[in-house]
Amino acid sequence: MKLTIHTFQLPLRHTFSITHESRDVMPSLIVELSQDGLSGFGEATETRYYGITLENMSQRLEALRPVIETARLDAPEAFWEHMRAHLADAPFILCALDQAAHDLYGKLHNTTVYERWGLSMEQVPRSNYTIGMASIPEMVSKMEDQPWPLYKIKLGTSHDLEIIKALRAKTDAVFRIDANTAWTAEQTLEYAPRLKELGVEFIEQPLKANDWEGMKQVYANCALPVIADESCHVEADVARCYGFFHGINIKLMKCGGLTPARRMAEHAKKLGLKVMAGCMTESSVGISAIAQLLPLLDYVDMDGAMLLSEDPAEGVSLDANGYASFSARKGTGAQLKKLA
Template sequence: MKLHYNSFDLRFHHPFTISKGTKTHQPMLIVALEHLGITGYGEAPAITYYDITVDKMIADIQAKKMFIEKFAFTEPSRYWHYLHHLLPQNPFLVCALDIAAWDMYGKFKNSRLDELFKAELAPLDKPLPLCDFTIGIDSVEKMVAKMQEKPWPIYKVKVGTADDIAIVKALREKTDAVIRVDANAGWDLETALKLMPQLSELGVEFVEQPLAKDNWEGMKVLYRESSLPLYADESCVFESDVARCKDHFHGINIKLTKCSGLTPALRMIRQARELELSVMVGSMNESTVGSAAIAHLLPYIDHVDMDGPLLQDEDVATGLVYDQGVVTYGQGPGLGINYTGLYER
């Protein structure tokens, strides 16, 4: 195989703020694996609070490029196991390479990824989940304005401020859409217990990662007392975290970048089903490349947050269509995308 790569900084339409900080651009790495005349593409966005930068991913590529390329590729799961041991401290890069391997494999098989995944999982017997649209933290007035700028059936609202109830109340006064709340570990137990009943009265559907990722005792109490479903995000990064979420959360949010790719994500979905946990697959502001990988999981999950391309003014590929939460992905094999390099929307 041959490995190629490029880095980009994709500009957000609005500065994007969560409880952990603000950014105006999303740095990300695109990788391309070429084998027997077929090229597959993958992506990993860089996330500051996980301490993996684009420079770190590129440094690891340069140090291990010969080994990444020398593998005798036959199918993605074997390659993922090889990469997992080759790059044990860089799940983000493993994710990008794993997505590229799946895209390449789908092209070899002349099949879309969602069809190939049937060998691993049975599709759920219900309509595909609608994609939400994220409203980042800002003043109450600006958050309302962002929502009104983008009429959408489901909103994911970032919270973790002193004004959380005022924010949700102001949004609810202007929309009947589904509202989900994501605290990004921004509350303590006392705050969460106080806010949950109020959020329930405001018609919030569920709450994502209310407490610190390692506050398992607090989550046990909140799980028992909460009137709303609770989803793990920062508390559920790798496969080994799924079982621990049982009886602490009602569902998990899988991030491909964090768990290290589609290959482990499929196993996490299967494990969550066995534990009767609902499954959401979330975004780390991926471009169309990474978002397309998420899209092919839609037949197998309950909820999805894959709105990176909606939040950014720039992209590097085409092939996904968003229409009022309905996501349509290309009919071509693999990811079904057309990689273009950077372009402005």
């Protein structure tokens, strides 16, 4: 295989704010693995609050180039295990390589990833559209700029209920709340009944990731289901969340790619947990990979490419009802536009 590293500064439609940061541009690294005239693509975005930059990801990949380019692609899962031996401490890079390997393998064998897994897209969840934190007028404007049946609202302010009331006055859409670890157990239990009345479906990660005592209290008494995000990064975290959350949100970059994400989803289902997959602010390369998991999911947040004013890639997209529209290409269906 041949490794090619592409870097992009992805421009956002609006300033995107969460508890951790605000940004207008998302730096992204896209890995291309090529063999027999075909290419597979995978993505990892810069996340500075985790210490992940384009520079250190690129340097690590260059150092591993001889290992990557001499590896066999007998199966993406075997490739992932081979790469994990070198990248156990770098799940974002491992994710990009794993996505690219799944994409390339599918293209080489004329199958989509989900077909290879024996899955059907007949019944899958629709994606929410995310409204980042801003002033209430700005959040209302963002929502009205993108009519959608299902919104995820980023909270973590001193006036969170007022935000939801203002947005609810403008739409009948279903709401999901992502507090991004900003609340206490007491706040969560106080807010939840009112949020439920305002048409909120669930609350994502209300407490800090290590506040297990608080989550035990919330899990037992909350008027709404609670979904783990920051508390569930890797496979070992799935069992840890049982009895503290009603479901988990799987992020491909945090867990290391499609290979572990599929196992996490299957494990969660066996435990009776709801399963969600979420995205970063990323191009259609990463979104196309997430879409392969749809038949295993109860909820999905795969609007990352919609938050961009310019997408360097194409593949799986979302229709006006929030459902995935698939590319005719095999693998994950991803492709860089300049190579199309």
